[in-house]
Amino acid sequence: MNQSEKELSVLYKISQTISARQHNVSDLLTEVLQIMETDMGVSRGTLSLRKAGSDVLNIEASSGLSTSEIRRGQYQLGEGVTGRVAQTGISELVPDISESEDFLNRTKARSDQKIAFICVPIIHHKEVVGTMSIDLPSVDEEELKGYAVFLEHVAQILASAVSTIREEIEERNALESENEMLRRQLGDRYSIDNMVGNCNSMRIVYEQIIQVAHSAATVLVRGDSGTGKELVARAIHFNSDRKNNAFISINCAALPENLIESELFGHEKGAFTGAAQQRKGRFELANGGTIFLDEIGDISPAVQVRLLRVLQEKTFERVGGNEPIEVNVRVVAATSRNLEEGIAKETFREDLYYRLNVFPILLPPLRERKSDIMLLADYFLQHYGGMYGKNMKRISTSAINMMMAYHWPGNVRELENCIERAVLTSSDGVIHGFNLPPSLQTSDETHTNLLPEKGANLKQMVDAYEREILIDALKKYRGNAAAAARYLETTQRIINYRIKNLGVEPRKYK
Numbered sequence: 296m297n298q299s300e301k302e303l304s305v306l307y308k309i310s311q312t313i314s315a316r317q318h319n320v321s322d323l324l325t326e327v328l329q330i331m332e333t334d335m336g337v338s339r340g341t342l343s344l345r346k347a348g349s350d351v352l353n354i355e356a357s358s359g360l361s362t363s364e365i366r367r368g369q370y371q372l373g374e375g376v377t378g379r380v381a382q383t384g385i386s387e388l389v390p391d392i393s394e395s396e397d398f399l400n401r402t403k404a405r406s407d408q409k410i411a412f413i414c415v416p417i418i419h420h421k422e423v424v425g426t427m428s429i430d431l432p433s434v435d436e437e438e439l440k441g442y443a444v445f446l447e448h449v450a451q452i453l454a455s456a457v458s459t460i461r462e463e464i465e466e467r468n469a470l471e472s473e474n475e476m477l478r479r480q481l482g483d484r485y486s487i488d489n490m491v492g493n494c495n496s497m498r499i500v501y502e503q504i505i506q507v508a509h510s511a512a513t514v515l516v517r518g519d520s521g522t523g524k525e526l527v528a529r530a531i532h533f534n535s536d537r538k539n540n541a542f543i544s545i546n547c548a549a550l551p552e553n554l555i556e557s558e559l560f561g562h563e564k565g566a567f568t569g570a571a572q573q574r575k576g577r578f579e580l581a582n583g584g585t586i587f588l589d590e591i592g593d594i595s596p597a598v599q600v601r602l603l604r605v606l607q608e609k610t611f612e613r614v615g616g617n618e619p620i621e622v623n624v625r626v627v628a629a630t631s632r633n634l635e636e637g638i639a640k641e642t643f644r645e646d647l648y649y650r651l652n653v654f655p656i657l658l659p660p661l662r663e664r665k666s667d668i669m670l671l672a673d674y675f676l677q678h679y680g681g682m683y684g685k686n687m688k689r690i691s692t693s694a695i696n697m698m699m700a701y702h703w704p705g706n707v708r709e710l711e712n713c714i715e716r717a718v719l720t721s722s723d724g725v726i727h728g729f730n731l732p733p734s735l736q737t738s739d740e741t742h743t744n745l746l747p748e749k750g751a752n753l754k755q756m757v758d759a760y761e762r763e764i765l766i767d768a769l770k771k772y773r774g775n776a777a778a779a780a781r782y783l784e785t786t787q788r789i790i791n792y793r794i795k796n797l798g799v800e801p802r803k804y805k
Contacts, residue, residue, distance in 0.1 A: 302445045305334045309452060323456055324356035327449070331429065332358045335442075338410070339430035341368065341402075342453075344461050345381055345423065352381055352426065354402075355460065359430075364402040375399035376414050377426050384423045386415040386447060388439050409433040413443050417450045419458040427453070487530060491674045492667040496659040500527065507654045508534040513606065515591075515651045516629040518658030521708030524629035525589060527656060531627055532585040540584030543577045548590035555598055557614050566615020576613065578605060578622050585625040591651065592632030592643060599644045606650045626651075661703040661710060668698055671707060675714035676726065686724050692770065693728035693763050697735045728763055762797045765790070766804070774805035 308330050312323060328340035339359035343352040350372035354365045370378040376387050376397050389412040392398040398412060414428040427450045431442060487501050507514055508531050516524040525544060532542045550558055557566075561576030577586055594602065605611050606626060610619045628651045637643030661668065672690060680687030690698075694717070703709055717730040728735075765779070772778035780790040794801060 302335075302448075305330060305445075306448065306452070308334070309449060324453070324460070325358065327453065328356060328358035331449070335429075335445075337429045337431060341428050342417075342425060342457070343368070343370065343377060343381075343428075344425040344457065344464070345372070347461065347465055352377060355425070355464075360402060368402040370399075370401060375401065376412065377428060380414045380416050380426050381423050384416045384418060386413070386443050388413050388436075388443055390436060390439060391433055411439055413439065413446055415443065415446045415450050417454050417457050419454040424454070424458050424461055487534065490526070490530065491671050492664060493670060494659075494664045494666045497664065497667065500656060500658060503654070503656050504530050504534065507531060507656075509536060510654075511625055513625075513651055513653045514627045515653070515655045516627065516658065517655060518629075518631065519660045519706055520631045521706035522658040522660060523707050524631075524658060525587060527658065528585070528587040528627040528629065532587075532625070535585070535625070537584050537625055541581050542585050542587065543581040544587040544589065545577050546589045548593040552595050552598075555594060556601065559598070560601065560611050560613055562614035563616040566613070570615065573613070576611075578611060578624055579620060581624045582622045583624075585627060588626065588628045590630060590632075591628040592630040592634055592637055596642075596644065599647050603644065603647045603650060606647075661706040665699065668703075668710065669695065671710055672698060672714055675711050676718065679715045679718040683718060685718060685721070687718060687721065687726070688724040690726045691728065691763065691767050693766070694726050694731055697728055697731055701735050725767060727767070729760060758797060761793065762799060765793060765797065765799055769799070769801050769804040774801040774803070776801055 309327050312326050312330065324342050328337075328342065331337045331340055337358070340357065341354050341360065342356040344355045345352050352370045352372070354360070354368040357365055357368075360368070370381070372378050373382045376389060376395075376399075379397070380387050389395045389398050392400065392410050392412050393408070395412075411431045411433045412428065413431070414426055416423045417425040417427055427446060429442070429446060431439070434442075487504055490497075490501065492500075504527065514528075514531060516527050518524055528544070529542060532538060545558060547555060557570075557574070557576065559576050559578055561574050561579055562570050564570060564573045588602075601611065605622070605624075609623065610621050612619055634643050634648050634652075638645045638648055661671075669690075676687050676690065679685075698710075698713075705712075713732055713735070714726070716732060717726040720730045721727070764783070768779035768782050769776070772782065776790050776794065777787050780787040783790070793799075
């Protein structure tokens with residue numbers, strides 16, 4: 296077979312390889328280089344890619360190079376033969392690398408023996424996206440030129456595939472960078488420093504999170520609904536060594552009893568009606584990370600048995616399967632129920648209770664965190680002000696009094712919803728008492744304590760509203776009635792009259 300027939304045969308094989316491996320470009324490039332090594336007598340081949348927006352070329356595929364040699368094969372644009380070809384878009388031939396000062400041998404793969412080197416550009420849409428190079432036994436210059444022309448043809452055939460892999464690499468790198476950024480943001484968001492609350496009971500909670508975060512101990516978070524149990528679970532995860540792995544949350548009370556086993560442990564195809572394919576459960580998805588089981592007190596006795604086995608042996612089987620699956624999962628459970636009462640009534644297994652209760656954390660209700668109410672309110676005020684594009688300035692005295700007097704049965708969640716509603720209804724950047732929900736509108740704080748049992752009449756409600764507006768204006772101008780009058784666009788005489796009638800004392804606000 297003469298040289299032309301050999302080249303046609305190689306081009307045919309390369310075309311067939313492109314058709315067969317069009318969805319795996321990295322394998323395609325490696326196989327093309329191997330074809331050239333086998334059929335063309337090439338001793339070494341490399342394909343380098345230039346990162347978009349960068350002047351650096353890295354080896355993406357190779358034949359005859361070790362992993363360490365590939366790592367060393369990095370070139371700046373214009374550096375050495377490879378860098379210059381990428382910069383100019385013109386092929387270069389080196390008859391003998393041992394006599395060339397431009398050949399850098401960056402990979403350290405060549406000895407001092409006489410070797411010829413050819414490097415050609417890979418051009419896609421008039422842009423040099425990479426280079427392709429081969430080593431050959433030293434041949435005469437005419438034969439070398441023939442090889443160069445052939446290599447340029449191969450580069451043209453591969454140009455589209457090379458451009459595709461470059462885009463894939465850039466997309467992968469962008470996704471990895473984005474994932475890393477999101478991980479950092481989540482870590483910052485659930486940092487203990489960003490948790491709101493400064494009372495003694497919350498300081499104890501912070502200390503417990505720090506103590507347990509880096510261990511593998513099972514944690515049981517207890518507290519009323521709305522106290523922030525999932526926030527604590529996420530803080531434990533994102534302050535642990537597992538922070539770069541999955542955090543899987545599941546509310547056990549929200550799932551029907553006949554589905555919770557499948558959700559937790561997965562199922563095999565055909566395990567039950569509707570199981571059309573195999574499905575991984577939450578424990579399997581959380582492998583290497585943390586699983587948060589909220590409202591653990593609501594699971595059935597049958598699921599309790601399976602959960603106990605996972606905690607003890609770190610293995611389970613999917614529903615309908617008999618293949619044991621090992622998992623490395625950190626379990627954080629939470630409940631608002633009295634589990635001890637459940638044990639007494641035999642609705643909750645005692646052995647499971649002790650497995651879960653390795654490291655208990657108790658979250659206090661908001662009514663026991665009076666000093667934190669305004670810290671949380673101010674945090675939510677700024678958060679929802681930013682979310683809805685409103686410049687929220689402050690919370691009025693009457694609104695503060697209402698919030699401090701309220702018993703907050705819904706805890707922090709109720710306070711958050713209350714502030715969000717108030718931000719939406721506020722028209723002047725201030726949360727007034729009338730912006731708060733009716734449940735907070737107590738008679739003492741709205742100054743309607745002397746009203747008849749049937750409720751307030753129109754005059755009394757108007758007076759209460761006017762009094763609040765007047766107090767806010769006086770606070771704004773430190774008890775200066777004249778300034779308050781200008782702010783409210785009325786006269787000082789009217790303001791003084793209303794101050795006297797409503798029993799407001801301006802000196803309190805100086």
